[in-house]
Amino acid sequence: MSTATSSLPRTIAAHAVLLAYTAIALFPVVVIVVNSFKSRNAIFRSPLSPPTTETFDLIGYTTVLRQGDFFLYFQNSFIVTVMSLFLVLLFGAMASFALSEYRFRGNSLMGLYLALGIMIPIRLGTVAILQLMVASGLVNTLTALILVYTAQGLPLAVFILSEFMKQVSDDLKNAGRIDGLSEYRIFFRLVLPLVRPAMATVAVFTMIPIWNDLWFPLILAPSEATKTVTLGAQLFIGQYVTNWNAVLAALSLAILPVLILYLIFSRQLIRGITSGAVK
């Protein structure tokens, strides 16, 4: 450790800044979780106070669990997120491997084309996507969502992963070729394990927008059987009356699975971010 980072005032200052930022970032989440355990009146009377014995109420959770098929919504969200994530990582990694490993005509143009999606939001194409889904009979299926999210996640995945793939030693891949490994085995057994931190980074950046998305479920798959959690929570938001207990409870529950996925990836994530920045 250098002396600069271990001096006391600096440490305190750094922690103060970080704690302040943490507080700001966590505030809305805490408000949601805290209020989800309170009665309706208490939510409006004192939204910032923690639940007391008087105001404590699980009405929100009981409503959510009783009303509608909330488990189904969770399952839908989970299927869509995990499947899209899997496809994004698989195809993203394969495309980046091809871009970084093989020399072919139009390589850099292809890379640019694949990265273009980062700059152009996929929502601009909503109408065309909807027409496409209608024409192919995929409206109100989870497949429609998985396809769209895969397309949405690929540009960033290709962009990040191809940078990391370029750093994988050529000698290692060539050693594999001389030992008679196929290109697929070189990719899966030698290269993928080495870019695991980058994969985790991509996974987190891909997963969160998919889990939180309201737009495409609303347009492509609003049927009861295919609703996702974020869409399901809208059930409680009415034009005149909103069941805040239920909405907050649903949102609190929706945080959990993505939090778990995040914890799985986070150890790798930090390595991915720093290795990209420092080296």
Added chain:
Amino acid sequence: MGSLKIENIKKSFGSVDVLKGIDLDVTDGEFVVFVGPSGCGKSTLLRIIAGLEDSTSGKVLIDGDNVGNVPPAKRGIAMVFQTYALYPHLTVKNNMSLGLKQAGEPADEIARRVGIASSMLSLEPYLERRPAELSGGQRQRVAIGRAVVREPKLFLFDEPLSNLDAALRVNTRLEIAQLHRRLAATMIYVTHDQVEAMTLADKIVVLNNGQIEQVGAPMELYNSPANEFVAGFIGSPKMNFIDGGRLGEAAKTIGVRPEHITVDRNAGTWKGTVIHAEHLGADTNLYIDTEKAGLLTVRIFGVYDAEPGAAIYATPDPARTYRFGADGRVIR
């Protein structure tokens, strides 16, 4: 078993010609070193022999068979890389045996070959370790072991010592030389270090700018370089080049090696002053600024006391002075 013939190999990356027509014959059991400055195409040539890179035109024949369309694993070659390139997730033993497993060798044959290679390279204590738990020298030995177990027709070494520190480099160089003697296998070795080339090779191929400058035994290159480039590249410290015009010679450039110049305090051919002296114990390098010949490096065997600024006379050995024409070729 293990001859190599290269016919008119050319390689271009886009508009850049990396190899401009290479012809070479390597006979069975020979130790051939490709040497040249970085960017001369020596590694590309090795990769073309290995099949990791396609040549733009020309043929590679291993044991008389054109291997143009044969994948690297089927060419009967083994390669040792500069960065070792061990599989990080496999133990030393599995690193060595992966290629044989891929080729479908029976398990007892694999075990036999791994046993021989690991005892030859004293790797037995490390067989169950992963590459991350080994030192640099041990890793390079594993990489060599991985090549040995394949029992290839042709060993290819791509600057295998560049990542090792100086002491290990000497040891590993010795091991490679012993390995060659024991296996009597054909080896092709790429390096930019002329000391490695001189110490290991039966035959040195000097490459520059994608072309072969000269092929020959180490002493042949040292004693009769074909041109100015080879003369300057082989030998350390580098040969002194003096403009022919300054000395009143017909040749464009006069070359004389630092060890072929004698010095004297009182009389000699070129008068000059000592600029700097390097004392290496076994020999002394003097840098002398002469009136007629310009800056010269002189290598004197043993200890020689010379203060910077002292007047000194340098005398080249006329029998070992080289004359180069305007095209850089030696004039005999």
